[in-house]
Amino acid sequence: MTIAIELQHISKSFGETKAVQNLDLEIPQGSMCGFLGPNGAGKSTTIRMIMSIIHADSGSINVLGTNALDAKDRIGYLPEERGVYRKMKVCKFIEYIANLKGMYGPSLRKIIPDWLERIELPNVENKKCEELSKGMQQKVQFLAAVIHEPELIILDEPFSGLDPVNARVIGKVINDLHKEGRTILFSTHILYQAEQICDRIIMIDQGAKVLDGSISSIQEQFDPRVVQVEPVNKSISFDSIEGVEHSTQIERSNKVNLRIREDATPTDVLQRVVAFTPVISAQLARPTLDEIFIEQVARNRGADAADAVRMEFENA
Amino acid sequence: MRKTLTVAWREFRHTAMTKAFLFGAVVMPILMMGLFIIVIPLMQTTEEPLKGTVIVLAPEDVVAVLQSKISEEDTTLQELLDKLPEIITQDPLAGALIPKKIETDLQISVAPDEDIDILKDQVRNGDYLGLIVVPEEIVQTEQSDVRLEVFIPKSFSPKHTDILTSLASKSVVDARLRRLGHDPDAIKQLTRRPRTIATRLSDDGTEAKDNEFARKIIPMAFMMLLWIATFTSGNYLLTTTIEEKGNKVIEVLLSAISPIQLLGGKILGQAGVSAVILCMYGSAALAGLLSFALVDLIPISHLILFVVYFVIAYFMIATIMAAIGSAVSELSDAQSLMGPAMLILIIPFALWPIISDQPNGMIATITSFTPPLIPFIMIIRVTASTEMVATWQIMLSIGIGFASVLVMVWMCARIFRIGILMQGKPPSLLQLVLWIKQG
Numbered sequence: 055m056t057i058a059i060e061l062q063h064i065s066k067s068f069g070e071t072k073a074v075q076n077l078d079l080e081i082p083q084g085s086m087c088g089f090l091g092p093n094g095a096g097k098s099t100t101i102r103m104i105m106s107i108i109h110a111d112s113g114s115i116n117v118l119g120t121n122a123l124d125a126k127d128r129i130g131y132l133p134e135e136r137g138v139y140r141k142m143k144v145c146k147f148i149e150y151i152a153n154l155k156g157m158y159g160p161s162l163r164k165i166i167p168d169w170l171e172r173i174e175l176p177n178v179e180n181k182k183c184e185e186l187s188k189g190m191q192q193k194v195q196f197l198a199a200v201i202h203e204p205e206l207i208i209l210d211e212p213f214s215g216l217d218p219v220n221a222r223v224i225g226k227v228i229n230d231l232h233k234e235g236r237t238i239l240f241s242t243h244i245l246y247q248a249e250q251i252c253d254r255i256i257m258i259d260q261g262a263k264v265l266d267g268s269i270s271s272i273q274e275q276f277d278p279r280v281v282q283v284e285p286v287n288k289s290i291s292f293d294s295i296e297g298v299e300h301s302t303q304i305e306r307s308n309k310v311n312l313r314i315r316e317d318a319t320p321t322d323v324l325q326r327v328v329a330f331t332p333v334i335s336a337q338l339a340r341p342t343l344d345e346i347f348i349e350q351v352a353r354n355r356g357a358d359a360a361d362a363v364r365m366e367f368e369n370a
Numbered sequence: 371m372r373k374t375l376t377v378a379w380r381e382f383r384h385t386a387m388t389k390a391f392l393f394g395a396v397v398m399p400i401l402m403m404g405l406f407i408i409v410i411p412l413m414q415t416t417e418e419p420l421k422g423t424v425i426v427l428a429p430e431d432v433v434a435v436l437q438s439k440i441s442e443e444d445t446t447l448q449e450l451l452d453k454l455p456e457i458i459t460q461d462p463l464a465g466a467l468i469p470k471k472i473e474t475d476l477q478i479s480v481a482p483d484e485d486i487d488i489l490k491d492q493v494r495n496g497d498y499l500g501l502i503v504v505p506e507e508i509v510q511t512e513q514s515d516v517r518l519e520v521f522i523p524k525s526f527s528p529k530h531t532d533i534l535t536s537l538a539s540k541s542v543v544d545a546r547l548r549r550l551g552h553d554p555d556a557i558k559q560l561t562r563r564p565r566t567i568a569t570r571l572s573d574d575g576t577e578a579k580d581n582e583f584a585r586k587i588i589p590m591a592f593m594m595l596l597w598i599a600t601f602t603s604g605n606y607l608l609t610t611t612i613e614e615k616g617n618k619v620i621e622v623l624l625s626a627i628s629p630i631q632l633l634g635g636k637i638l639g640q641a642g643v644s645a646v647i648l649c650m651y652g653s654a655a656l657a658g659l660l661s662f663a664l665v666d667l668i669p670i671s672h673l674i675l676f677v678v679y680f681v682i683a684y685f686m687i688a689t690i691m692a693a694i695g696s697a698v699s700e701l702s703d704a705q706s707l708m709g710p711a712m713l714i715l716i717i718p719f720a721l722w723p724i725i726s727d728q729p730n731g732m733i734a735t736i737t738s739f740t741p742p743l744i745p746f747i748m749i750i751r752v753t754a755s756t757e758m759v760a761t762w763q764i765m766l767s768i769g770i771g772f773a774s775v776l777v778m779v780w781m782c783a784r785i786f787r788i789g790i791l792m793q794g795k796p797p798s799l800l801q802l803v804l805w806i807k808q809g
Contacts, residue, residue: 107624108791123628131625137618139384153376154626198622 056083057116058206058237059104064113066099066261073099074261077113081239081254083205086232088248088255089241090343092363096261097241098134101210104239105131118206127156130204134211134241136195138183144170144194145179151198162201169197174223189220196224200231207231209240213247225251245343257347259363264350273340280339281312281324286332295330297323311339373627377635382642385606395602395647399654419473420530422499425489427481431548432504435541440476472529476537493521500526502538509545518542588667589726589754591655592676593718593746598651600683603644604691607636608704611695611790620790629787633696637688644684668753675752675764679745682771686742687715689775689782693802696789703796710799718746729755738767741774781806 061079065072074096081087091097102108104115106122118125138147145166152162167179173193183191192215200207212228213221229251232238242248248255249269257265265272283292288308292301297318302311314323320338327336341349344364352360385391426433479498481489486503493501501521508516520535544554614620623632659665694707717737725734729751738747748767751759788805789797797805 102621102791105625106628107621126626129625131622133618133621133625135618135621137614137620137622139619140617141384150376150380151622151626154373154623156373195622199625 057081058083058085058118059239060116061100061104062114062116064100064103064110064115066096066103066108066110072261074103074110074258077258077261077263079256079263079266081237081256083237084232084235085254086228086238086252087240088245088252089239089258090243090245090248090255090347091241091258092243095243095258097243097258098210099261100258101131101133101208101239101241104208105129125206127202128205130155130199130202130207132196132199132209132212134214136192138191138194140182140184142183143179144175144181144183144186147183147194148198148201152201155202155204157202165201169201173197173227174220189216192216193220193224196227200227204236206237206239209238211242212240213242213244245347249343255343257343257350259347259351259354264354265346269343272343272346279314279320280341281314281320281327281336282309282339283312283327283336284309284334286334290331292327292330295323295326297326308334374631374635374638377623377627377632378639378642381610381636381639384610385603385640385643386646391643395643395650399650402654403657417472417529418527419475420499420533421475423477423479424500424502424534425479425481425492425498426502426504427486427489428502428504429506429509429545432509432541432545433478433480435544435548436502436537437478439537439541439544440474440478472533474533490521493523496523500534502534504538504542509542509549586726586754589729589750590722592672592749592753593722595648595651595655596676596680596683596746596749597718599644599648599680600687602647603640603684604687606643607640607688608691608695609701610640611636611692612698612701612704615696615699615790615793624790629790630783632790633692633783633786637685637692640688641684644680644688648680671758672753676749678768679749679771682768682775683742683745685775686745686771686778689778690742693782693785693789696786697792697802697805698789698796699793706796707799707802715742715746717743718750721747722750725750726754730759735763738763739770741770742778744771744774784808 057080059079059081061077064074064077064079066074077096077100079100089097089101099108103110104117104122106115106126115121118128122129139150142150145163148166148169149162152158167176170176170179173196175190175193175197178186178190178194183194186194196209196212199209207228209228212224216224228238228240240248240252252269254268255265255272256263267275282304285292285308292298292310292312295312297315299313299315302313303309304311312323312327314320324336324338327333348360348364351363386395426436428436476499481501486501489498489501492498500523501519503519503521505516505518508518518538520531520538522531522534547554547557614623627635656665659668690711694704694711697707698704721733721737724731725737725747728734734747734751737743738751740747744767748759748764752764784806785802788808
């Protein structure tokens, strides 16, 4: 397995604040990796260090077999804080950034309209950036990050500020780029987005890694404590079943989540549910990344910290 | 290097190919050149001749002097011209700026013993060109508080007014002299100052005419040109850097190039802008010198040294501006850091009169080796000196200048690397020093 990004014992502080602490990371080439964590977890700082925009206090970083300074032309980067030259025409802006990425010549001018079409921004190449909406500007910035066809694409919160339709358009392009064999690392604090498109995730909290692996392997690590049931009789109560702590109706669904008590086993509860009433479906619920992350925070930093993170995810 | 040049070209285009720049740095100097070459000669409109009868209420001897004076040539203008250097009076364009003599055809009419108000009404009605009232007291003594009065119609031109008032006052002076038995024309001839020419004798046997105008104005013009070219582009560098920080495009740029490449590109791009400004304003100044036939006052060696000092000055100013621009997030925040820098760089203006007078004095010598004043002070010294500034001093100033540029670029790069991604409160000067240490 070839490693696209390798971080060893990386630390970075800003004054008294430890932004990243002794972080080790390996991102295989060709993977679609989600870099997850709540706001302020250290995601953007880590990405900036990977890009050699800021330098680590300690540790080593290897990107595409070298350092990011030497590999900049092979990396596409969409920063969290995005910007354009407001007075510049869209095609000129994209061309300028592509030039800085080492891409020149008439072929560049030819592919810009095709790419704009691909991200559903046709006929804007001669408009000034300031004439575009914020969402459209964000798509232009995304295009500027990938137009030079980099081997490694690093996207910091690529979907923030995009409406669902545009998020889907960008998501599809990201998927296509991944299928073409490019390594993609993208950060988000909205974990379900990563759950939908990533084959691998890295979670950090307070600058330290808390989880790293494929989604399925991570989910397997966490014992499901919820049974999800869709009963034939929609008004039936499951609270009397032995081993069930409480039940919760899932919104806009006929399904009910049954929380399992600590002293009960999920399979026993599942059998009791099926015996209790006719059901359309009954299964052990796979934990979401949000749940896994909150549980991990609870383990590391206690219940109060986990509650704070839960609140943040709910508000995101 | 190609990426640095890409940044430089964008920086140049973004600054120099805008309407505001074209107006400020291209159209304005062209207008100035046009002013010298076309407009000034056109401004020389011919004044209407002064014709008519002036009524005079004055003692008889004063009336007699007035009568004789109106038939004489007016020498006032000639006296003024005599004070101008030949280099101006003999130049056709410069000569165009000198006021032309106004044709006069005046008659004097002695007022009958009438009420002065009636005479004023006659002037008002246009019966007479004007009324001159000379009381006896002012002819007797110059100590009198009584005034010589000249009444003219409301629409009378200022130049015509000058002619009448000058005629009247000179007649009074001549009348006084005659009463004391003197000949006014003889006294005028005796008190006329001879024209002098100062010639400087060089050790190599050559002689050169001293030109005070050149010694005073040309150093100032050179320094101003240096200031305009370097500070204008330095200011653009400051604003474009703050703009890139403000619109968040800086991180996109830094993902493609290193901070040093970005800084280098920006400084190079603005160097082009500075060169354009220098060429445009320099051409305007040259057009002015050509118009006044003063171009001989600037030897080629001064122009070569000017280019060298321009390079030093530009990089010094550019590094200061780029460092400040990278350290702050808003233009208003830059003012607090610009203050100390401006205080230092305003020193050449304050010292200009002293250095022009004593280009080889102690103050001039010390400040010409003190960065970042070197280029501004040296260009004043070189152009103001009646003899060439010592070669070793020129070489040393250039050496210190380029060494200072290297140090300033190094310090600026360290500040730039840290400051460019900083947002929020601007750093203090002490923090900038810390950044230089950390960078």
